[in-house]
Amino acid sequence: MKKPYDKELSSQELAALPDASIDYTDIPELGEEFWKSARIVEPDRTQQVTLRVKRSVLDAYKATGKGYQSRMNAVLESYARTLRK
Numbered sequence: 001m002k003k004p005y006d007k008e009l010s011s012q013e014l015a016a017l018p019d020a021s022i023d024y025t026d027i028p029e030l031g032e033e034f035w036k037s038a039r040i041v042e043p044d045r046t047q048q049v050t051l052r053v054k055r056s057v058l059d060a061y062k063a064t065g066k067g068y069q070s071r072m073n074a075v076l077e078s079y080a081r082t083l084r085k
Contacts, residue, residue, distance in 0.1 A: 040074050
């Protein structure tokens with residue numbers, strides 16, 4: 001497989017790339033069957049905390065509707081599990 005770039009791109013360079021130039025050929029597409037069986041894993045217990053997040057992150061989650069805090073927690077929990085391994 002030919003590398004599309006001579007050197008590894010920085011995060012700024014990657015962000016500047018137009019979506020059309022991204023090669024997705026090595027990533028399998030997630031079809032309807034995947035999404036039919038996908039589920040949100042709710043936490044066993046929660047603790048209320050004060051947390052600072054970027055406005056853009058909060059706005060993106062709020063735009064998904066009711067339950068956005070649970071979805072944010074699910075993403076954080078998923079990442080926390082990777083740290084335990």
